[in-house]
Amino acid sequence: MIKKLIPIIFIFLLTGCYDYKELNSINIISASTINKIDNNYIVTVEAINPQAPEKMAIESVPFIIYKGEGKSIQEAYRNITTTSSRFLYSNHLQILFINENLAKNDIENIIDFYIRNPAIRTEFYVLITKNDTIMNTITPINELSAASIKENLNTNNKYLGTISPITFNDLTKMYLNKNEEIVIPVIEFEKNNIEGDSVDNTSTTVIKQNYMINHYAIFKNNKLINYLTPEESKTYNILNNKINNTILTYECNENKYITLEVIKSETKITPKDNSINIEINMKGNINEYNCDKSLSNKKELQQIKKLLEDNLKKEIETNINNIKKYNTDIFNFKELYYKYNYKTYKKINTNWYKDIYKNLNINIKTNIKIIETGNNMEEINEKS
């Protein structure tokens, strides 16, 4: 019996608990910013400040920012240890902010680092920032800025649809595919020149400083070249089927608007030999209505439908044309050729950006199905 027991005991004892770390010996990293200045990587991390519940005082901050510098990202990370009392535990990284200066060069190094590192999960979100201090902002409701931003990304995607969150895995996929271009949401300060990094930030009902996410940064050949407007971003989402729910507002009479809540949007893009056919199918409810036409009249409802479809088509057309000017194929038209029209792909592959992409013929067909028109059949003001 003892002869059997001894090896079993040694199995447990001699393993040496190689990966043992108590919860009160680690610093949980929830967000991290990477910047590069003069060939030196600067890594800033947001470490969660755990507080015993009864000691939760108003002065204590929910997280702490540490900063490290080094010739490589890993070196910069490890250099943080000079100022942090505990081991940095990055498995719970939620958001990675990439500074636009770094994104304007190649982001290869960042992707390499996070793929190679086994201790970091690759499911965190990636955002482009102009300012390294954006994650220092203490926000109300969810004090942890990383968690707050993560929530914001998902809420925007669910109800507004100007951006859709990009995880590191998505980024890697876009980076590695030679036919795709990278698109990453951008985060910026709501106001200029105010710091929101103290607990005071949330002591007033109007938050002194807040962040804002409503558009994309676009890349060409893995380098950041420009930013989209929120409207263009929405068009990008519609074309890439990334809309969960959004609203469309169009003028129907002079200074009178109709608002459609889109609850389903499907886009089918077919690459033809010398043109691209885009078919957008949407389903939606009318949420707000000030126009003259009667909603109860079938004929007039058809006219409203037509008006919405035309306006949508016009909007998407202008936005596509605007985006085309940057000469980067964020809609993945080339990838579609590669997949569904390989003959043409071979022809256009070499000089895609030279002249073909810019002069691509795009035919747009929109189809909107109105499901609900609300309780009020007419415009609400009956006195007029």
Add this chain to the structure above:
Amino acid sequence: MVNLMKKIIKLLKKETNNQSTIIIRKKKILYKNIYIIFNETLISSEQISNFIIRSLNKIKIPTYKNIKNKISNFKYKEISTYKDLSFYLNSGFTIILYKKNKFLALETRKDLTRGVNTPTTENATRGPLDSFTENIENNLGLIKRRIKSNNLWTKDYNLGKYTNTKTSIIYLHGVANEEIVEKIDKMIKKIDIDGIISTGTIKNIIEKENKSVLPNILTTEKPHTVSKYLLDGHIAIGTDNDPFFLILPITIKDFFNYEDDDYTKSINVTLTRIIRYISFIISIMTPGIYLALTTYNQEIIPTELLTSIAAQRESVPFSAIVEALMMILAFDILREGDLKVPSFANSTLSIVGALILGEAAVNAGIVSPIMIIVIATTAISSLTFQEPEIIYGIRWYRLIFMLGGCTLGIYGILLTSIYLLVNLTTYTSFNIPYLSPYSPFITNSIKNSIIKFPILKDKKRNPEITNNIIKNKTEETYD
């Protein structure tokens, strides 16, 4: 002749050190001297004076045959040796010495046991409320009341050098597996021990083949449970002076089946049993998994929860394993104390217990609140079992899981899970695999295991236990 009888009396007096409780009364019937011997502590004096003395007085011609016929006592035994004499004397019989080798043992036992009471250790929301007593004849009667068949056979033994305890194997002839009966018969015959005070001794002797920490014998104080198992082909063992019967062979599924289940719809029973199985797993694994997650594999915990756990752990100076062991120990001590103290001290114990396993310990900075939740969940889950042995067995596995979790993380939990599974599959209960009907898979008895089929669809016994398989021939009718 008389001298020889005196010799026996002399021997008896010498052997019992002239004990005052043994009363030897000389009686003369006409010309014949007979001796009446009984042990005062065991007999009822009323019976002796009413039936024996009175009957003897009426006898005209004192022949042995006459005495035998005239004495109005329902149970008597003719014995001839001194060994038998002392046995019956110590069992509460009254002995009439007639000749040197002709004794008459008459039953005059005093009822020294309590009456049939409600069960105290097995609670059931539904079901009969009688329980065994310390008298084996009464106990057998309680079983016989339920199974009125000539096929209810018993094998009786008198075990123990000093105690001479009556022990019975009870089984249903034609249903129970004769091989197992013989095996147990052999085992019991081999017993050569000073005393059998309870069935526990027998349990420990015949259980020896199984090295598992989990029991392969069920103890119960309910005639209802015994009868139910007898009908399924199991075997029961009871001893005098002990209200607890042993049932064997028992596989792991039997610890999850309770008698209330018969009163409930099968679909509801299934869910209840799933909960019992989950609680079995929870009570084994929870502390181990908690340790593995918080000291090795923090990446698995959702960030918000991790932050909250980290905040709670912040003020605790001990490592998680020490914290867990402390709390487990505190709970086990509390449970042990709760079982041992008289019931009037229970309220004191619960107040103190609430302090140890509660807010006070947290405020003192000794344990974190999450640890208390983990231990409390574990403790509650382990209390869903009636058989105390299984709770003790779970404790060992829990410790092994904690060891695995705190040295190797989730990998350790995986290793210990494999150990648990291998361990359980290798055990047998009297040649029946311990994990049956799950492994090996037995279709007949899976119908009354983690899932329960309606009784009309559960028509066969477990073929591992018995050769007589059909138990239910009721036809299903849909009118």
